Amino acid sequence: MKDFYKLPSGFLSSGISAGIKKNGKLDLGLILSEKPCVCSAFFTKNKLKSAHILYDKKIVNKEIYAILANSGNANALNGKKGLSDLKKIIKSLSEKIKIHENSILAASTGKIAKKMPVDTIIKNIPELLKKLSKRDMNFPRAILTTDLKTKVVTEELIMNGKKCIITGVAKGSGMISPNMATMLAFILTDIKISRNLLAKVAKEAVENSFNKITVDGDMSPNDTIIFLANGAAENKIIKKEDNNYLKIKKALFNICFKLSEKIVEDGEGVTKVIKICIKNAKTKNQAEKIARRIANSLLVKTAFFGESLNPGRIISAAGATLESIDINKIVLKINNRSIVSNGQIISSNIREVEKNLKKDKINLELDLKIGRFSETISTTDLSYNYIKINADYS
Amino acid sequence: MKDFYKLPSGFLSSGISAGIKKNGKLDLGLILSEKPCVCSAFFTKNKLKSAHILYDKKIVNKEIYAILANSGNANALNGKKGLSDLKKIIKSLSEKIKIHENSILAASTGKIAKKMPVDTIIKNIPELLKKLSKRDMNFPRAILTTDLKTKVVTEELIMNGKKCIITGVAKGSGMISPNMATMLAFILTDIKISRNLLAKVAKEAVENSFNKITVDGDMSPNDTIIFLANGAAENKIIKKEDNNYLKIKKALFNICFKLSEKIVEDGEGVTKVIKICIKNAKTKNQAEKIARRIANSLLVKTAFFGESLNPGRIISAAGATLESIDINKIVLKINNRSIVSNGQIISSNIREVEKNLKKDKINLELDLKIGRFSETISTTDLSYNYIKINADYS
Numbered sequence: 001m002k003d004f005y006k007l008p009s010g011f012l013s014s015g016i017s018a019g020i021k022k023n024g025k026l027d028l029g030l031i032l033s034e035k036p037c038v039c040s041a042f043f044t045k046n047k048l049k050s051a052h053i054l055y056d057k058k059i060v061n062k063e064i065y066a067i068l069a070n071s072g073n074a075n076a077l078n079g080k081k082g083l084s085d086l087k088k089i090i091k092s093l094s095e096k097i098k099i100h101e102n103s104i105l106a107a108s109t110g111k112i113a114k115k116m117p118v119d120t121i122i123k124n125i126p127e128l129l130k131k132l133s134k135r136d137m138n139f140p141r142a143i144l145t146t147d148l149k150t151k152v153v154t155e156e157l158i159m160n161g162k163k164c165i166i167t168g169v170a171k172g173s174g175m176i177s178p179n180m181a182t183m184l185a186f187i188l189t190d191i192k193i194s195r196n197l198l199a200k201v202a203k204e205a206v207e208n209s210f211n212k213i214t215v216d217g218d219m220s221p222n223d224t225i226i227f228l229a230n231g232a233a234e235n236k237i238i239k240k241e242d243n244n245y246l247k248i249k250k251a252l253f254n255i256c257f258k259l260s261e262k263i264v265e266d267g268e269g270v271t272k273v274i275k276i277c278i279k280n281a282k283t284k285n286q287a288e289k290i291a292r293r294i295a296n297s298l299l300v301k302t303a304f305f306g307e308s309l310n311p312g313r314i315i316s317a318a319g320a321t322l323e324s325i326d327i328n329k330i331v332l333k334i335n336n337r338s339i340v341s342n343g344q345i346i347s348s349n350i351r352e353v354e355k356n357l358k359k360d361k362i363n364l365e366l367d368l369k370i371g372r373f374s375e376t377i378s379t380t381d382l383s384y385n386y387i388k389i390n391a392d393y394s
Numbered sequence: 395m396k397d398f399y400k401l402p403s404g405f406l407s408s409g410i411s412a413g414i415k416k417n418g419k420l421d422l423g424l425i426l427s428e429k430p431c432v433c434s435a436f437f438t439k440n441k442l443k444s445a446h447i448l449y450d451k452k453i454v455n456k457e458i459y460a461i462l463a464n465s466g467n468a469n470a471l472n473g474k475k476g477l478s479d480l481k482k483i484i485k486s487l488s489e490k491i492k493i494h495e496n497s498i499l500a501a502s503t504g505k506i507a508k509k510m511p512v513d514t515i516i517k518n519i520p521e522l523l524k525k526l527s528k529r530d531m532n533f534p535r536a537i538l539t540t541d542l543k544t545k546v547v548t549e550e551l552i553m554n555g556k557k558c559i560i561t562g563v564a565k566g567s568g569m570i571s572p573n574m575a576t577m578l579a580f581i582l583t584d585i586k587i588s589r590n591l592l593a594k595v596a597k598e599a600v601e602n603s604f605n606k607i608t609v610d611g612d613m614s615p616n617d618t619i620i621f622l623a624n625g626a627a628e629n630k631i632i633k634k635e636d637n638n639y640l641k642i643k644k645a646l647f648n649i650c651f652k653l654s655e656k657i658v659e660d661g662e663g664v665t666k667v668i669k670i671c672i673k674n675a676k677t678k679n680q681a682e683k684i685a686r687r688i689a690n691s692l693l694v695k696t697a698f699f700g701e702s703l704n705p706g707r708i709i710s711a712a713g714a715t716l717e718s719i720d721i722n723k724i725v726l727k728i729n730n731r732s733i734v735s736n737g738q739i740i741s742s743n744i745r746e747v748e749k750n751l752k753k754d755k756i757n758l759e760l761d762l763k764i765g766r767f768s769e770t771i772s773t774t775d776l777s778y779n780y781i782k783i784n785a786d787y788s
Contacts (some may be wrong), residue, residue: 045716046713047712047713047715076710077706077737077739079737081738112710302785303785308785311471312468312505312506315471319440319441319615321441327441327471340507383781386692386696387778
């Protein structure tokens with residue numbers, strides 16, 4: 001694993017194989033803070049919600065000390081039993097670490113509609129606690145499902161002379177869209193910051209990163225992003241939007257943006273990442289709608305997979321939004337080279353653009369020329385492997 | 395070809411290879427009526443429109459004698475040249491058959507953003523005219539793109555003692571949704587009917603058939619459905635909603651419904667057809683929204699392709715619409731057997747339902763239990779072959 005996993009002061013973590021996954025891979029992780037944390041959390045908007053979301057939502061405003069995360073089982077579509085199973089697990093952990101149940105958040109990812117193996121998990125909690133460490137490498141692994149790589153990003157910054165750390169850990173990798181979908185992300189920091197300000201800065205970071213990626217247009221019942229700040233850096237508490245706040249804002253955005261890039265790059269079966277930028281739309285909303293439609297068009301995604309130039313599918317996807325755009329005005333660029341203008345293809349650029357399609361990062365820019373708003377969405381191609389992964393994963 | 399292609403009185407058709415497709419397959423077809431027809435037509439709502447749609451829209455209310463259809467080239471995204479190319483072709487045909495240009499409709503399907511081979515097409519018009527026949531078999535072939543099968547449905551009915559015929563010819567097969575997408579359909583009849591009544595009955599038939607299917611959620615720039623009635627059966631003209639009208643309505647619906655079924659079954663790479671019925675929704679719109687979301691979910695489609703039971707993905711797709719549904723109330727049935735109720739899976743039925751997933755027709759029924767509105771959408775699975783077809787087709 002090439003990612004360096006550096007935890008902020010006062011945080012410990014661990015990851016073990018607790019028998020939730022059948023293949024013996026890591027599947028249970030714990031994050032523990034020595035001090036109480038202020039928390040800000042974001043959950044899926046899907047009407048089907050994992051039990052952990054129902055649980056977490058009630059306590060996110062309390063003092064948080066820990067996050068128990070598992071992969072291999074989404075604990076969604078398990079009816080009332082899903083929630084009561086989770087409560088049993090949390091209760092057991094609570095007793096063993098002597099922390100109130102209302103201070104422990106949970107996060108699950110994995111297969112939907114499978115009962116949680118409660119006894120197995122509870123039996124493994126002592127092992128999970130024993131492994132807690134300041135330099136643990138296993139938590140980022142323990143939350144993975146079909147991900148191929150762990151996803152960790154760290155930023156260091158100075159707040160009033162105190163060295164502070166922010167570390168983000170995430171997992172993808174299918175069902176990514178349009179509101180974070182099967183992804184978990186935990187962003188931990190030792191910065192001392194007020195709850196209100198954390199909520200504000202976290203919201204902005206999420207909106208401009210995790211909410212701007214899509215792999216397959218599906219939204220999962222489990223999407224969860226949790227920000228925890230334990231104040232262990234002992235900086236003077238950040239309460240207002242001063243220079244320090246701006247530093248935090250920049251660092252958090254960097255972390256969330258890099259994590260979301262890692263999620264897209266590691267999307268199921270992905271061979272290419274395509275950044276879709278809609279420029280000069282009438283409204284931000286119009287730009288986003290068109291970007292998402294292109295990003296989720298199977299015909300566009302399969303064309304990129306086949307490295308075949310098909311600007312017609314891109315323009316057609318834009319037109320299918322029924323937004324009032326003028327086909328004769330728009331300019332489509334692929335990797336900075338124009339390929340459509342005046343409502344037709346620019347033949348002289350075809351060869352150059354086709355050559356560029358072999359790259360694994362593609363920049364697509366559609367200039368609508370009807371306004372001044374822009375939006376960018378990152379997406380992926382659609383490969384045989386996506387189907388293989390998802391036809392078999394049940 | 396097993397489909398019997400029976401034309402109504404007064405209609406002729408033909409189909410030839412005019413060199414639009416590189417592989418020598420049929421690619422140019424003509425329908426000609428000996429008498430003037432009243433016409434009703436439906437076109438894509440995509441903002442990118444094929445040149446033929448811009449052309450047809452201006453003349454659909456005139457007396458129509460002919461439809462010139464081609465495959466292999468969509469004549470979309472060709473700028474102003476697309477329309478002027480089409481006009482040249484129509485003009486040449488008009489001169490040769492001595493019918494006014496405003497009486498000839500056009501319809502194109504195939505690759506987007508390729509210039510029409512005008513000269514080649516014009517050169518082949520005499521051959522196309524020579525082949526015109528009352529018992530032609532080639533028109534249904536000449537409009538196909540990636541379709542594997544021709545699609546023809548005929549109904550006979552008696553109007554005031556006169557034998558009448560309605561014949562529908564269509565092509566699919568990718569980009570099918572949500573408003574008819576890359577499909578062409580021509581419904582011809584010798585019934586004498588007023589323009590207004592034809593418009594009314596055609597609209598109803600389209601709404602409940604072609605507009606309720608989806609293969610990949612993409613909407614094409616070329617979708618076109620044309621109804622022509624030439625009155626050659628010499629029945630007393632149908633002007634009001636009497637018993638004869640009801641007979642026509644039933645026959646037209648049958649034809650459109652069967653053609654749309656054929657399109658779905660022959661969708662790109664399809665191994666299974668899945669009928670998704672949402673029952674007892676609060677509104678018709680809610681039922682349709684949820685049905686379409688499930689129908690277009692890649693995770694649902696790949697699960698069906700893999701014949702793997704994954705009710706979680708179905709419920710999750712429903713939940714991702716953000717419609718206010720109660721997960722604990724809904725009942726999900728697959729091939730008439732309940733698999734989810736009370737917000738959880740019914741374990742005792744798993745084996746039976748899994749066995750049923752091997753069938754090539756799947757009935758999925760989601761009862762929301764919050765209202766009294768229903769909607770059904772037909773969709774397909776998503777296979778390796780879909781990707782192969784669309785990664786290569788450029």
